[in-house]
Amino acid sequence: KLTSMLSGQAKIDKMKEAEEYRQKAKKAMTRSVFSRPDPIMAGTFYKRAADCYQACGDENRLERLHRIASGDCQMGQGAYGSAAAEYMRGAELVKVSDETIDRKMKEGWKLYGDAANAYYQMGEKGKAAKCRLQSALAYTWNDDEDDEDEGNDVTSKVLSQNALKCIEEAIEAHVPDPLNRYARYRQTGTSAYVDPNATPPTTGSATPQYSKQTMELCRNAVVTTPFAHEPLVDLISTLVEYREYTTALYAAGAASAILEQDGIATISLDRLYGLETILTLAMGDCIQAEQVFLNVHVQHTSYLSSRECKMSEDLFRAIKMRDDDALEEARSPQGSNRACLANLRTDALRLLVQELRINGIARPVKHKKKSKKKTNDKEEPSFAAAAAPVAAAPMSAAAAPEWTNPAPSNPPLVAAAPVVVPAPSAVAAAVAVDDKLEEPEDYDANALHAEMDDLMADMGLDDLSSQEEELSDDDIDLR
Secondary structure, three states: OOOOOOOOHHHHHHHHHHHHHHHHHHHHOOOOOOOOOOHHHHHHHHHHHHHHHHHHOOOHHHHHHHHHHHHHHHHHOOOHHHHHHHHHHHHHHHHOOOOOHHHHHHHHHHHHHHHHHHHHHHOOHHHHHHHHHHHHHHHHHHHHHHHHHHOOOHHHOOOOHHHHHHHHHHHHHHOOHHHOOOHHHOOOOOOOOOOOOOOOOOOOOOOOOOOHHHHHHHHHHOOOOOOOOHHHHHHHHHHHHOOOHHHHHHHHHHHHHHHHOOOOOOHHHHHHHHHHHHHHHHOOOHHHHHHHHHHOHHHOHHHHHOHHHHHHHHHHHHHHOOOHHHHHHHOOOOOOOHHHHHOOOOHHHHHHHHOOOOOOOOOOOOOOOOOOOOOOOOOOOOHHHHHHHHHHOOOOOOOOOOOOOOOOOOOOOOOOOOOOOOOHHHHHHHHHHOOOOOOOOOOOHHHHHHHHHHHHHHOOOOOHHHHHHHOOHHHOOOO
């Protein structure tokens, strides 16, 4: 967050100093009879002007323009390190600027891409790949801004096609596709290390066959700098928030390939193996998760004694056996795998484990709101609904049933409210709903049951109860 460091006369003096440096840079780039443009000197003056605007604090646009101008001058003269630093500073300023969101995304993508190109010229593959990844993530800045303003959840967003394409290209910048066992899950574009005019692989082959020269080129292109897998692991969490499980698995394969290059088993590799299993199960493919677990993961002997190995096996076996209880036990925060769940990097990954299901892909659990049931003709009426029409039309003493008390023959002299006598059907409905109501004196439950049995016998349904008793759970096919 930018804060102003100068104010008053000090700020005015610093602005004048920045203007002087700008004039010197402009003069250094002017061609005359006795001189020619000097980009190195101009780049230095542009950088000093940008530093002055940075000291003022609230001159975002002026500082950004001078950073970009300094980077262009340094890039033209081969000062790639200085140019990359200026471009990255310009991209950071774009992100917090007041520009429109479309312009911010395009400028951020362009500036981080220029920084990646500068690092490539220096031979810094790790920094270049990281800048390409930041360039791709610039297309998600609109979601970050919406979340800060409105408090929305990132999982409700959709990753754009341009962002997905740039992200997958950045993943291949870390590890070429021929070395990534999940390269088939790439959704956009083709690998830069595969000849589009080459002969297709042999029919029946599980994986494409690459030449020795191609494989050797790919091994040399792998980023082997320390902690090179960390940006990819952070990217996996971001993709899980967008529910792009296939691309997240593609990124997990690249991160695992980086750690497998050294031939040393580490706890980071164990956690990535567990993450691969979770992502495969989130895609709804428990068979693929089991095959990779048996053919790749457990081939590293150290993985057999890890917590991630136990949790992975518990998860895919529970889903394969369609056992809800075993699945709940495997992912319970209080269960035996609680330490492994706590080691997951972000809350999005922990939530993904809770969203796994025994069938289909992982989906968020939706809590349905309880709606009031609408009364229809088949439902039993409530006591208030049964008594309301009766109160509106009171019955006369002549029409009253025998078990009710008749109206008095000699009414009192004082006018009184009419006696409301409920109908038998209303009383029966109210008795069925409210157990506290007293039953009438001539109410015979056994007689009613006998009458119901006679009706069922006339309809041919008298042996229904015996059929239900003979029917067992084995006779029901739940498939």
